[in-house]
Amino acid sequence: METKKKILNALKQEIAKETGLPVSKIDDSASFYSLGLDSISSVFVLDELEKQLKIEMNPMFFWDYPTVGLLAEHITSLCKNE
Amino acid sequence: MNNTLLWRPLDPAYIRNPYAMYERLRLTDPVYLAQTKEYIITRYDDVKFILKSESFESGNRLGWLKRGVEYFDNKDEDLRAIYQAMNSFILMLNDAQHLRIRNFVNKTWHNREVDDIIRANTNMLLDQMNGLNLDFVAAYAQPLPVYTISHILGIPVTDCQYLIQLGVAMTKTLDLYISLKDLVLMNQAAADFISFFQEQIKLKYDRPDEGLLSKMIHKNRKENLGLSDEELVSIAIFLFTAGEETSASLISNAMLNLLKHPEQLTQLRNEPEMIDSAIEEVLRYDSIVQLLGRISREEVTLGDKIIPAGATVTLVVASANRDEKAFERANEFIISRKPNRHLSFGSGVHYCLGDWLARRQSQLAINAFLRQYPHITLPDQELTWYKNLAVRRLNALHLQVK
Numbered sequence: 001m002e003t004k005k006k007i008l009n010a011l012k013q014e015i016a017k018e019t020g021l022p023v024s025k026i027d028d029s030a031s032f033y034s035l036g037l038d039s040i041s042s043v044f045v046l047d048e049l050e051k052q053l054k055i056e057m058n059p060m061f062f063w064d065y066p067t068v069g070l071l072a073e074h075i076t077s078l079c080k081n082e
Numbered sequence: 083m084n085n086t087l088l089w090r091p092l093d094p095a096y097i098r099n100p101y102a103m104y105e106r107l108r109l110t111d112p113v114y115l116a117q118t119k120e121y122i123i124t125r126y127d128d129v130k131f132i133l134k135s136e137s138f139e140s141g142n143r144l145g146w147l148k149r150g151v152e153y154f155d156n157k158d159e160d161l162r163a164i165y166q167a168m169n170s171f172i173l174m175l176n177d178a179q180h181l182r183i184r185n186f187v188n189k190t191w192h193n194r195e196v197d198d199i200i201r202a203n204t205n206m207l208l209d210q211m212n213g214l215n216l217d218f219v220a221a222y223a224q225p226l227p228v229y230t231i232s233h234i235l236g237i238p239v240t241d242c243q244y245l246i247q248l249g250v251a252m253t254k255t256l257d258l259y260i261s262l263k264d265l266v267l268m269n270q271a272a273a274d275f276i277s278f279f280q281e282q283i284k285l286k287y288d289r290p291d292e293g294l295l296s297k298m299i300h301k302n303r304k305e306n307l308g309l310s311d312e313e314l315v316s317i318a319i320f321l322f323t324a325g326e327e328t329s330a331s332l333i334s335n336a337m338l339n340l341l342k343h344p345e346q347l348t349q350l351r352n353e354p355e356m357i358d359s360a361i362e363e364v365l366r367y368d369s370i371v372q373l374l375g376r377i378s379r380e381e382v383t384l385g386d387k388i389i390p391a392g393a394t395v396t397l398v399v400a401s402a403n404r405d406e407k408a409f410e411r412a413n414e415f416i417i418s419r420k421p422n423r424h425l426s427f428g429s430g431v432h433y434c435l436g437d438w439l440a441r442r443q444s445q446l447a448i449n450a451f452l453r454q455y456p457h458i459t460l461p462d463q464e465l466t467w468y469k470n471l472a473v474r475r476l477n478a479l480h481l482q483v484k
Contacts, residue, residue: 039146043262044153044154044262047262050261057261058092059261060091060259063117064117
């Protein structure tokens with residue numbers, strides 16, 4: 001649980017930095033698209049997360065797990081497998 | 083990976099064998115709106131229709147990269163060399179701009195007598211081989227096209243490995259889904275390619291020769307065609323990478339598929355003149371360029387789906403080539419197959435400029451290798467492929483030969 005919270009928080013921080021939205025306005029169920037991210041800015045956000053969390057991000061993550069909550073959950077499962 | 087999705091282009095299992103995924107798409111949803119917001123087209127008739135249709139244009143990657151370069155410029159990540167290097171990639175241009183560059187290359191590239199060049203290169207590489215074990219990719223399939231295209235362009239091969247590395251990195255321009263790390267690698271390769279060809283062009287201005295690069299420069303100057311040095315550099319990078327990476331993959335895939343189908347290999351050994359149709363079958367059965375991209379210029383109805391204007395469309399050429407409605411026994415590798423109207427070189431205005439060179443080079447390369455080694459076996463190994471579905475490229479192919 002602890003890890004997921006940490007990852008969710010990191011993800012929201014990055015999205016907030018990129019979009020200018022306050023973290024409090026970023027809902028777990030919000031899609032990246034609706035938050036204003038696209039196929040280019042996602043490349044940047046995934047790279048920032050990769051550096052921060054030290055886990056390899058795959059460019060398809062943005063599409064395969066298209067909401068904040070789904071991606072956080074997936075990254076958490078990757079951390080557990082490590 | 084999310085298992086419910088039909089489109090899983092970076093899944094290692096599907097990169098090893100993408101054909102099951104293609105078949106499922108073809109049978110269940112041949113115009114599939116993927117999670118990536120693009121339409122995945124997998125049937126032969128649809129792929130061919132779009133390739134020939136004026137309602138679709140090229141250049142989705144170039145547009146994306148241009149926007150990407152601008153975006154990262156604001157993040158202090160300079161990727162401008164990528165766009166500069168690709169600016170005149172014929173594959174990605176449209177209409178007047180496309181015709182201008184394509185006709186220029188076509189009109190300059192007269193000399194299509196390449197057999198002697200290729201034979202000299204295969205002989206040289208075969209002479210260098212020794213021992214009973216070799217990596218077919220590194221020892222043969224990969225260096226051969228570098229020597230050939232360099233000879234055609236008239237550039238020196240002082241460092242074959244260096245040029246191969248740059249070529250591999252530039253191939254990422256065809257990848258659909260990339261990371262920032264990929265972009266940074268591409269940018270470095272693009273910058274190195276640019277300086278390499280700038281240097282070569284400078285030399286050719288003073289000392290014209292019979293190579294294609296020199297001919298292009300002097301034709302442009304003499305006839306006042308107005309191409310900038312930047313455009314000439316981009317054209318040279320395009321010709322080099324297009325001629326090199328894809329041919330290397332075609333030769334490797336040809337050898338792999340022949341070894342996996344020993345009865346076909348025996349047939350080819352007995353009748354070497356079958357090499358022409360054998361290479362066509364490799365192109366069909368295991369297409370090198372698996373995916374091509376287009377953008378819709380207007381709304382188009384395809385079957386029961388409506389593709390809106392401005393949509394990204396991914397044409398799965400390698401799936402079209404396995405469509406049972408277009409080919410009998412589509413999943414079988416049959417080197418005598420005729421006719422064989424595969425779409426591996428595209429179709430329509432963007433039809434591959436170098437198809438004749440790719441064909442000739444792989445025909446001569448395979449037959450020369452088979453003549454040199456009467457016994458070739460495929461030892462147990464885990465085959466690894468380039469990590470992106472767009473290009474079907476073997477990293478290595480270990481063989482035992484005698």
